[in-house]
Amino acid sequence: MSDTPPIPCTDLIVCPKCDAAYSLQVPPAGQRAVCDRCGQVLIDTRHKAGLQIIAVSVTVVILIIAAAIFPFLSIQAGGARNSVSILDSALAFSDGPLIALALLTAALILFVPLARMMLAIYVLTPIVLDRPPARGAALAFRWSEALRPWSMAEIFVIGCAVALVKITDLAQVELGPAFWMFAALVILVVAQDRIMCRWSVWNSLDEEPAT
Incomplete structure (x- = not known):
């Protein structure tokens, strides 16, 4: 022994x-x-990684809100023209029996990424400012990590790209400002995940005050 x-x-x-x-x-x-x-x-x-993550998170929050409001794409066929936003497309079936699926789709492509960014800002801001961790920061960061596999904004972009290839043969499609905003936020979300050192965050949260 x-x-x-x-x-x-x-x-x-x-x-x-x-x-x-x-x-x-x-x-x-x-x-x-x-x-x-x-x-x-x-x-x-990485030097000043926390500040970079906060900046990226704030940018993503702004892009998500803007992308949900502005037109995502416009389709013109047979003299008719229609523009839809991301939220409109996600809730397209909300009036029928597929309302649960519509709400889940909206959550996965919009609300889950938004929640993750907000949680990251809440957790990292006091750390970057050299202050004690915010109350409940450890739980907030745990939730942020738990939601990471369910943030499917990039899957939505890939699905849209495949659908647009097929639609272009049937109608004239114009990409709206929300499309480019959404493409940018997908890149920023990936960049945020690569920048974040999770060990450093957990190590900083060891000083969290008792609730």
Whole structure:
């Protein structure tokens, strides 16, 4: 039986992708700690990453609200012309028995990404300002991470691209300002996920005051 004392959990870091465990060593600023087994980034000490994430999150919130209001695309066929917004298209079947599906679609492409950005702003703003974490910040960040697989804005864009290829043979299609806003916010959401170092956030939230 080994006499080596067990390593405290606080001195370990576990890869979220392959569950490999490592002794915790925070890399110098500007460098990364990467899992040797699967290549997953474990710690990313990017300079001013929190401020960048907040800026991206605020931009995405503005784009989501604007994209839900402005026309997404216009279709003209047989002398008739119609413009729809993203919210109109998501709730197209809300008057019938598919209302649950319509509401779920709207949630996945609009409200879930919006909620994630708002939660990120709530969690990171006090940290960036060198203040104690906000009340309930750990729970808020946990919810943000739990919602991440359900944020399907990029899936909506891919589906629209496939549909537009087929529609162009039948009607004249013009892309509205909301289309470009939505395309931009999808890129920003992906960028935010790549910038965020989740270990750094959880480490900062260890100082959260008791509720």
